[in-house]
Amino acid sequence: xxxxxxxxxxxxxxxxxxxxxxxxxxxxxxxxxxxxxxxxxxxxxxxxxxxxxxxxxxxxxxxxxxxxxxxxxxxxxxxxxxxxxxxxxxxxxxxxxxxxxxxxxxxxxxxxxxxxxxxxxxxxxxxxxxxxxxxxxxxxxxxxxxxxxxxxxxxxxxxxxxxxxxxxxxxxxxxxxxxxxxxxxxxxxxxxxxxxxxxxxxxxxxxxxxxxxxxxxxxxxxxxxxxxxxxxxxxxxxxxxxxxxxxxxxxxxxxxxxxxxxxxxxxxxxxxxxxxxxxxxxxxxxxxxxxxxxxxxxxxxxxxxxxxxxxxxxxxxxxxxxxxxxxxxxxxxxxxxxxxxxxxxxxxxxxxxxxxxxxxxxxxxxxxxxxxxxxxxxxxxxxxxxxxxxxxxxxx
Numbered sequence: 536x537x538x539x540x541x542x543x544x545x546x547x548x549x550x551x552x553x554x555x556x557x558x559x560x561x562x563x564x565x566x567x568x569x570x571x572x573x574x575x576x577x578x579x580x581x582x583x584x585x586x587x588x589x590x591x592x593x594x595x596x597x598x599x600x601x602x603x604x605x606x607x608x609x610x611x612x613x614x615x616x617x618x619x620x621x622x623x624x625x626x627x628x629x630x631x632x633x634x635x636x637x638x639x640x641x642x643x644x645x646x647x648x649x650x651x652x653x654x655x656x657x658x659x660x661x662x663x664x665x666x667x668x669x670x671x672x673x674x675x676x677x678x679x680x681x682x683x684x685x686x687x688x689x690x691x692x693x694x695x696x697x698x699x700x701x702x703x704x705x706x707x708x709x710x711x712x713x714x715x716x717x718x719x720x721x722x723x724x725x726x727x728x729x730x731x732x733x734x735x736x737x738x739x740x741x742x743x744x745x746x747x748x749x750x751x752x753x754x755x756x757x758x759x760x761x762x763x764x765x766x767x768x769x770x771x772x773x774x775x776x777x778x779x780x781x782x783x784x785x786x787x788x789x790x791x792x793x794x795x796x797x798x799x800x801x802x803x804x805x806x807x808x809x810x811x812x813x814x815x816x817x818x819x820x821x822x823x824x825x826x827x828x829x830x831x832x833x834x835x836x837x838x839x840x841x842x843x844x845x846x847x848x849x850x851x852x853x854x855x856x857x858x859x860x861x862x863x864x865x866x867x868x869x870x871x872x873x874x875x876x877x878x879x880x881x882x883x884x885x886x887x888x889x890x891x892x893x894x895x896x897x898x899x900x901x902x903x904x905x906x907x908x909x910x911x912x913x914x915x916x917x918x919x920x921x922x923x924x925x926x927x928x929x930x931x
Contacts, residue, residue, distance in 0.1 A: 698756025
């Protein structure tokens with residue numbers, strides 16, 4: 536049965552179950568009941584709120600008006616508190632905050648806790664310590680009218696947040712275009728062999744200088760940290776020919792280094808050997824000259840004696856010479872005319888002793904001494920033989 540159906544007493548003394556408290560006693564038998572009165576509902580709600588917040592006395596309308604004003608005040612205070620606390624924001628340590636007031640630049644705030652009037656000020660955080668990177672590459676025409684594929688990586692960071700956001704429409708895209716323009720300008724002024732081999736460092740430096748000039752003119756608020764020359768290669772159609780040329784150039788450099796190493800190894804040895812031979816020759820020359828000078832001095836001392844007694848001096852020189860010659864030879868000469876006795880001489884022992892003495896003297900002298908000794912011995916032997924032959928002819 537419906538809540539407002541007539542006759543639904545349910546222990547309510549004949550009253551209808553009206554949740555709005557309308558018993559409709561003034562109506563005819565409670566049968567003609569309409570929808571609830573909204574004004575009455577609001578009046579009751581205002582009375583309850585007024586009772587809770589300390590409203591006393593007066594009529595129902597005055598009580599309802601005071602409670603509504605107080606309720607709106609509470610709601611406004613809560614809204615203001617929410618608006619105030621919603622205005623706090625935090626800027627990171629590596630960031631800077633750019634504040635816009637009604638869409639216009641106002642200031643740059645430092646890291647930490649900051650406050651702004653919400654819906655009036657807006658902010659944008661910009662990282663000024665992070666190193667950003669962009670890459671530029673493409674087919675480019677060189678000075679000698681060759682095509683080469685070049686790739687370069689640029690590392691940069693934000694120096695001025697305001698300029699980075701508002702000086703140009705898109706700072707990152709503008710920097711990418713500036714890098715491509717600077718790289719094409721430098722490559723267009725270089726030869727292909729230089730780009731592929733030894734001129735990479737110069738191209739990198741020239742590109743960085745040109746890019747800095749462009750950035751300074753645009754005033755974008757960024758700073759170039761480093762420029763890296765990634766790769767440079769010829770087009771795929773001629774890549775094999777360029778690889779062969781590069782391999783030949785590397786082989787040439789390798790052969791040059793090997794030849795230089797061989798030269799550095801041979802020249803010091805040859806120079807040292809030449810210096811040693813020069814010093815040995817100089818020493819031999821000085822020794823021979825000194826010996827000659829000594830012999831001259833000795834002859835000059837002997838000359839007065841020879842002039843005083845020529846025969847005695849001649850015999851003495853002859854005997855000394857023969858003694859020196861015979862002491863170094865294994866031959867034994869016997870004068871058979873002077874005596875009829877047959878002399879037995881131990882020729883094998885004499886020959887052994889002579890050879891041992893010769894070996895000892897040969898070992899103790901150098902090559903130049905041996906040559907000089909052999910020459911002197913030959914001269915003395917020939918002289919003694921001539922003298923012996925002459926004496927025998929005189930006897931006959």
